[in-house]
Amino acid sequence: MRRMPANKDSANNYFDFLSNQSIFANISTSDLDKFFGSMQVVQYQKDETVILNAEEYANLYFAYEGLFKLTQFDQRGDELVLRIIDQNDVISPMHFLPHYNIAAKFVRDTTLICFSKNKVNDLIAKNHQFSMNVIQLLAKSTQEFMQFSEMLQLKTTREKVGWYLLRTKINNNLEFAHPKRLIAAYLGMTPESFSRALTDLKNDGIFINNKEIQLESDDKLCQYCDKTTGVDCDLFQTQQCAHH
Amino acid sequence: MRRMPANKDSANNYFDFLSNQSIFANISTSDLDKFFGSMQVVQYQKDETVILNAEEYANLYFAYEGLFKLTQFDQRGDELVLRIIDQNDVISPMHFLPHYNIAAKFVRDTTLICFSKNKVNDLIAKNHQFSMNVIQLLAKSTQEFMQFSEMLQLKTTREKVGWYLLRTKINNNLEFAHPKRLIAAYLGMTPESFSRALTDLKNDGIFINNKEIQLESDDKLCQYCDKTTGVDCDLFQTQQCAHH
DNA sequence: CTAATTAATTGATTTGTATCAATTAATGAT
DNA sequence: ATCATTAATTGATACAAATCAATTAATTAG
Incomplete structure (x- = not known):
């Protein structure tokens, strides 16, 4: 210091x-x-x-x-x-x-x-x-800590990662701002599980190139949204939004 | 209402x-x-x-x-x-x-x-x-929610139950104030796992009779203590306390 | 630019806990 | 007190994710 x-x-x-x-x-x-x-x-x-x-x-x-x-x-x-x-x-x-x-x-x-x-x-x-x-x-x-607890306890590994990607999309424009091992730890999983979950998400039309997140279509992450997360999304409660 | x-x-x-x-x-x-x-x-x-x-x-x-x-x-x-x-x-x-x-x-x-x-x-x-x-x-x-997250994520099933019993001891004088299924849900586990953990704790000298908690000796739950929990204990930082 | 280091991925295996199923214990209502 | 209902326990099995091990990719330092 x-x-x-x-x-x-x-x-x-x-x-x-x-x-x-x-x-x-x-x-x-x-x-x-x-x-x-x-x-x-x-x-x-x-x-x-x-x-x-x-x-x-x-x-x-x-x-x-x-x-x-x-x-x-x-x-x-x-x-x-x-x-x-x-x-x-x-x-x-x-x-x-x-x-x-x-x-x-x-x-x-x-x-x-x-x-x-x-x-x-x-x-x-x-x-x-x-x-x-x-x-x-x-x-x-x-x-935030209530929601964090919810994430840790209720979401599956894949849902955790989807949820994190969605938040990244909403804030940071489709790229990882932090090392993957840090993100994995934050989501309460090992780097191995994080990596495998990213692979799994290909089935949802979500592709990862190193730090870059590529979506087959813009709404591919919406299935991992909830109202409290979505409130910061540009499309929140519009026609295209699941919460409209 | x-x-x-x-x-x-x-x-x-x-x-x-x-x-x-x-x-x-x-x-x-x-x-x-x-x-x-x-x-x-x-x-x-x-x-x-x-x-x-x-x-x-x-x-x-x-x-x-x-x-x-x-x-x-x-x-x-x-x-x-x-x-x-x-x-x-x-x-x-x-x-x-x-x-x-x-x-x-x-x-x-x-x-x-x-x-x-x-x-x-x-x-x-x-x-x-x-x-x-x-x-x-x-x-x-x-x-409290930070500690709750910590409990959910870092503690093993047995540690969760030991930690809960300890808090019960510190507050309520050695008996369950709530239905076990509610406690189990709060600790992020099924009633079955909770029940099995209680059985396991016999090896630690901790015995459960229905709602009653019986300890072989008064310090049997101290291994599940941490400073933030212990601060409400009568013996906190005395000679007998692990944190002294 | 290259070597060294750290990060990420992939595969094989283990493990803890959920789930499913059945029984026993406790509680509440008549 | 007895029956009905709900809660808790116990056993068998399944499964998701951790761990262990090895490889490949990406950074960082010289």
């Missing part, structure tokens, strides 16, 4: 970046500027591991650049990837309960912007809109 | 009950009394099912009495029990995102106390302590 002193140019970039975060939506520029002044920039290197306990990491973090995974692991060494975090994601270990240990494993060199728990709590106290935004963030987080 | 008109006596009971909820901690009696005035009591019967979408169920609910499960299910009919909710638990579908459908299936006749989203948001706006308490609740909820 490395603390970065911010020069004026980079500070401007960071301010722009932060202003677009939904947690800061509808807050006056003056309040924001004051708050942003307390920003810290930290960098982590590829392959670093950090245990994000609430005591030492009592901050609110924004992923400005890079890639890491939030993982839980057991004594056997098996690991659960709870979240893949890359650009624009937020993580708030300051809200973790005491004794809860979870690891951040950095997959690529990563730059985080962070705010201390005290500063965040000050803003919550002072600015009602911000506290609503924090509530919104945590509510979304709760729901 | 049935709306209950509250008489004066029962209202007093409800007020007492609510006052002890952690979400209302450290809030002035006057603010609370005013808020409690907007309370609604609703009752659900055994075997009822309700889809708790954020549109129709935009409330904050307290389980005053009864038992139900929060479940997600798929087109095959497989179900995931995300939470078992009984006395004293809180659930806030008002914080669910649009299009997120999750079901409450009532296992026993249940009495809920509820507050409308508007009233809750009013209190959030007016009372900073309450908004902090809501944040605390949602943070805890996020963490």
Whole structure:
């Protein structure tokens, strides 16, 4: 880990970046500027591991650049990837309960912007809109983990992969942004099973060339959709959408 | 579902009950009394099912009495029990995102106390302590689902059951408070597997007589402990505790 | 550009748990 | 108390995905 002193140019970039975060939506520029002044920039290197306990990491973090995974692991060494975090994601270990240990494993060199728990709590106290935004963030987080549990428990291997491909399509324009082994771990399966599932999906008209996803027709992944996923799709509830 | 008109006596009971909820901690009696005035009591019967979408169920609910499960299910009919909710638990579908459908299936006749989203948001706006308490609740909820995912994905069947027994021991004094099939579903396994796991645990000095849990010695379940679970144990971090 | 390293794929085998089927135990209603 | 119903257990079998092992493809470093 490395603390970065911010020069004026980079500070401007960071301010722009932060202003677009939904947690800061509808807050006056003056309040924001004051708050942003307390920003810290930290960098982590590829392959670093950090245990994000609430005591030492009592901050609110924004992923400005890079890639890491939030993982839980057991004594056997098996690991659960709870979240893949890359650009624009937020993580708030300051809200973790005491004794809860979870690891951040950095997959690529990563730059985080962070705010201390005290500063965040000050803003919550002072600015009602911000506290609503924090509530919104945590509510979304709760729901994401409910859906994550659902994915782990209810979906078949093939459905998991189909669901992941669909989300990739909706967000990232048909190519894998992360190593396949990372995706496999996030979906709760081995790289072997992931690879075999990709092969299986050829029967559905879904073809994979290295990182590229090719679809026989645009709706080939729709069978793996659900309403909460679909809401971000361009075609949601239009004529062509299964949920219309 | 049935709306209950509250008489004066029962209202007093409800007020007492609510006052002890952690979400209302450290809030002035006057603010609370005013808020409690907007309370609604609703009752659900055994075997009822309700889809708790954020549109129709935009409330904050307290389980005053009864038992139900929060479940997600798929087109095959497989179900995931995300939470078992009984006395004293809180659930806030008002914080669910649009299009997120999750079901409450009532296992026993249940009495809920509820507050409308508007009233809750009013209190959030007016009372900073309450908004902090809501944040605390949602943070805890996020963490519980992370741990739930961990349980589903990383623990073996036997570890899941051992972990559940341990939590029962810490909370409820060595007896099952819920039907075994419900517990099995919550742990992501069939009743058959649950039953077999209980049999296996005899080798660990853990014996089950119908609803009763008997331990060869008091520490027989400690091997299934982790810090976040152990924090509620009487012996946490004492000499006898594995985490000391 | 090439060698070295890591990632991904493919095949063979094992394994844990679901499923199916039948029995026994517990609970609830008359 | 007895019968009917539901819950729990036990055994046999099937199956999906993990593991183990080997190969091929893709990156990364020199």
